[in-house]
Amino acid sequence: MTSYSIIGGTGALGAALARRLASAGHQVIIGSRDPAKAAAFAAAFAAELAADLPAAARVSGAGLADAAAAGEVCVLTVPYAAHADTLAQVRDAVQGKIVIDATVPLKPPKVGTVQLPAAGCAALETAAALGEGVRVVSALQTIGAEKLASGGPIDADVLVAGDDAEAVEAVRTMLAELGLRSWHVGPLANAAAAEAMTSVLIQINRRYKMEQAGVKITGRPKGAPKPGPSLQIRAVPGLPLFGPGDDLALAIGDALAADEPPRDGDVVVVAQKVVSKVEDRAVLLATVTPGDEAAAAAAKAAKDPAVLELILAESSELMRVKPGVVIARHRLGHVLANAGIDASNVSPDQGEAALLWPADPDASARALRLALEARFGVSLAVIISDSLGRAWRMGTTGHAIASSGLKPLRDRRGESDLFGRVLQATVIGVADEIAAAASLVIGEAAEGLPVAVVRGAVYDRDESAGIGDILRPRHEDLFP
Ligand SMILES: NC(=O)c1ccc[n+]([C@@H]2O[C@H](COP(=O)([O-])OP(=O)(O)OC[C@H]3O[C@@H](n4cnc5c(N)ncnc54)[C@H](OP(=O)(O)O)[C@@H]3O)[C@@H](O)[C@H]2O)c1
Structure with missing residues (x-):
């Protein structure tokens, strides 16, 4: 357990951070210009979180200098307009400590334009104002307060800059505890990049009508083994309730365009019920x-x-x-x-x-595939799936009742296994496997998610095949 003073803890970022820190079992001291406001805020906060807080967690409030004095680590979350004045008030109280600076030098109203101070960045101003006895680490500028407040997983990275490697690692450990992936991006002067990035993210949010855009570092560690195959299975959000005569391809296309457009090789899996409904079955x-x-x-x-x-x-x-x-x-x-x-x-x-099932499900799958391929200019496969029971096993699983764009079976006979033995009988029911995988996200009951996109599945492309090959010929029936 560590004690954190959050200077500006009554604000959007500070309160979100306080929530995560307390939930992780730390002691949090909310710092405000008004000690009474800080105490009331802390009391309301503690009451709200009471049931969820670990036993070790404590939340209290105090004026700026008292709050800064009470914590082992101090976090600065005040608007840039209050930056210099706040630093002057907490300077003595934070000597010998780590100060995490989340300040972005935004100058309203032009918050979408990068306007770094003459010193280079706000974090360098913080270091200069607090003196050499304080280890300043810059972090969190690119994480939206709302995202942090949600308590859920955060799909964005934190850029951490600082001159003291030990202090940077302590901050990164704290961030990891809060569920945040972070990168040490170099000396404190490099905080300029993270501070500038906020205006860039504000622009992205505005231009593309995004919420809480963030940054994420890509790449792989040197020498890491080649990644194994992976599969992405995504339910398509935003589809309407379907009725007779609705244009299924148009609706799915619109939903994919708004969510994430399909890529070459994707398999679009559609629940049979919606196909039957639009076909008035x-x-x-x-x-x-x-x-x-x-x-x-x-x-x-x-x-x-x-x-x-x-x-x-x-x-x-x-x-x-x-x-x-x-x-x-x-x-x-x-x-x-x-x-x-x-x-x-x-x-x-x-x-x-x-x-009833569609009159000709393969034809429905084919029409849908051709419409989506024409709209997005990619090669796709389409599977229509239904949940079926299995003869000798309990429980239903997704099965392909129709397909287009892929061979429903993947014949691996003739290929060698790891030990060089030639596979004699391995024919994979890939259409059923994909349908079953998609059924993990397709909503069976009230979820209203009848379509999924499976990305990364290995199958053999076939423009003319339907599902027919997956049916065991009657003369091969072992239980006639
Ligand atoms: N919001 C975000 O998503 C986000 C993300 C990353 C970084 N940041 C940065 O983090 C800092 C805090 O952002 P925020 O959105 O949390 O700010 P905020 O909610 O507007 O303000 C935070 C707190 O600062 C205190 N404060 C002190 N002097 C102030 C002044 N002159 N005007 C207004 N408030 C003053 C207020 O507390 P008292 O009244 O109790 O003193 C206020 O509750 C900023 O530098 C921001 O750029 C924000």
Whole structure:
């Protein structure tokens, strides 16, 4: 546990930092020009966080000099306009200590323009004002207060500048504890880059309507092993609720453009339900007249005869019928419960309805792929997925019921394994694997996330293949 004085702790950055420090079990002293304000702020803060604070954490408030005297490390989070005056007030109290300076020399109203002071940067002014007995470390300029206040993970890096390597490492350790990745970017004079970066980030936020833009250092450590394959699976946010006749390709394209445009090789996985909905595959059960076969099967399965009539119409044979269970061979060859017919996500506006699979799912996948490829100028694959049970395993997983742009199987026979043995039987059901991976982020229930993008999957491109190859030919059925 360390004690941190936060000079300007009633403000946006200081309060966010205080929250993270206290949550990490440290003692925090909020410093304000008004000691009563600091005490009230600290009390409200402690009460708000009470249930979440570790036992060691303490939050208190004091005037600037008293707060600075109370902490082992002092953090400066005041506006540049108050910089020199604040430093003069805390100078004596911080001698012998580390001072973390987050100040950005912004000169309102032109905060989007870099305006560094004549000394080079605010951090150098801090060092000059506090004298040689203080180890000044500059940090945090590029981390938005809101992001810090959220308490969640932060996808941005902190640039830490300082002349005292030990002090810099102490600050970096503290930042790591708060969940922040940081880089020692050199002597204190280099704080100019981080301070200037704030105006650049303000410009980026304004121009691109971003919130809390940050910086992140890329690259790999020298000599690090080549990275292994990795996969990114992302649900596509911002899609509407779909209904009959909606333009699915346009909606998915708009959502991808607003989120992150697709890249060559991406696989767009779409839940069957939304494809069925836009293709108006919902059938009102009241409009269905069950025949004798449906009535008999319904009695055996203890299900609605109208549903059985639809199952029969959608399948080439019923393979098992037991109370509560109907396993059918769908007219397209897939063997699955209820021939894929589902009522769980259908709007009940006009009465009970059942949703059938698309009439020609491969054609739907192909149309979607061609539309997205034309819009974004990239090569994609599209999979339509449904959650299906497995014959000898519990639990449903995402399965590909249609595909376009890829071979659904990846035939690795003839390749060698690590020991040079030639693979004899390895054929990977890659379309199903991708569908299952995507189903981890596709919302099954109320999430409203019916589309995912899988990036980095290895598959063989095929412009004309559909899902057909994934179906085991009937003559190879081991349990006929
Ligand atoms: N906000 C961010 O996202 C962010 C990110 C990185 C760096 N920074 C830098 O961190 C520093 C603090 O930023 P902030 O956004 O937290 O500032 P802020 O909320 O506007 O102010 C912080 C605190 O400074 C104190 N203060 C002292 N003299 C002041 C004066 N003349 N005018 C206004 N407030 C005064 C106030 O506390 P009392 O009234 O209690 O004394 C105030 O609550 C700035 O240098 C900023 O550039 C900010």
